[in-house]
Amino acid sequence: MIRKAAAVMVLAAACGATSAQGADLQYGRQPAPYTVNQPLNMYSWAGPYLGGNLGYGWGTVSNSLTKPSGVSGGVQAGYNWQQGSPWVFGLEGDLQASGADDTFAPWKFSNPWYGTLRGRVGYAFNNVLFYGTGGLAFGELKGQNFALSESRTGMGWTVGLGAEFALTRNWSAKAEYLYVDLSQRDFTLDGLPHGYHFGVVRLGVNYHF
Numbered sequence: 001m002i003r004k005a006a007a008v009m010v011l012a013a014a015c016g017a018t019s020a021q022g023a024d025l026q027y028g029r030q031p032a033p034y035t036v037n038q039p040l041n042m043y044s045w046a047g048p049y050l051g052g053n054l055g056y057g058w059g060t061v062s063n064s065l066t067k068p069s070g071v072s073g074g075v076q077a078g079y080n081w082q083q084g085s086p087w088v089f090g091l092e093g094d095l096q097a098s099g100a101d102d103t104f105a106p107w108k109f110s111n112p113w114y115g116t117l118r119g120r121v122g123y124a125f126n127n128v129l130f131y132g133t134g135g136l137a138f139g140e141l142k143g144q145n146f147a148l149s150e151s152r153t154g155m156g157w158t159v160g161l162g163a164e165f166a167l168t169r170n171w172s173a174k175a176e177y178l179y180v181d182l183s184q185r186d187f188t189l190d191g192l193p194h195g196y197h198f199g200v201v202r203l204g205v206n207y208h209f
Helices: 002-026
Strands: 047-061 069-081 087-104 107-125 128-144 149-166 171-187 192-208
Touching (some): 069 192, 087 128, 107 192, 128 171, 128 192, 149 192
Antiparallel strands (some): 069 087, 087 107, 128 149
């Protein structure tokens, strides 16, 4: 009789341990902690963003000895695609106000504003993105002499390089160089075609949605 009672007690204890282990698994409690050896919380560049920038541009006017230069600043917006790899593809547009101007003899040329619409291709090292960019450019070239002024809006192209650094999940900072070539337009002031060709270095911030 004693042996039978002891066997029943051993069997009950074993069933209780099995039930407790099943309850642990059912409610997410693991009997022993473990780790997963894979990268977690990798930064994603995918999605839309909006930001601003400030920079300095310098260049030359074709068929003129003027070399307009000055501070520029404006806004940019874009969208990035990143499909689980370090490669990032995007589109970006920007619009800038510019203080670039220069005077030679009676002629003054200035670039009141310009903008670009560009593609971007980059390679990301987690929260650091290096990229190349290029596309369409457009802007105004203004000519003046002692009594008259004349403005022409021209189209052209742009190429450049940049780096962007994610500061938080939503905010990033960037440094960028662009070369911009605005095509020649005829000016009646001096009877010559003029275009503006310039480089610009700028710093900016973006908010990623």
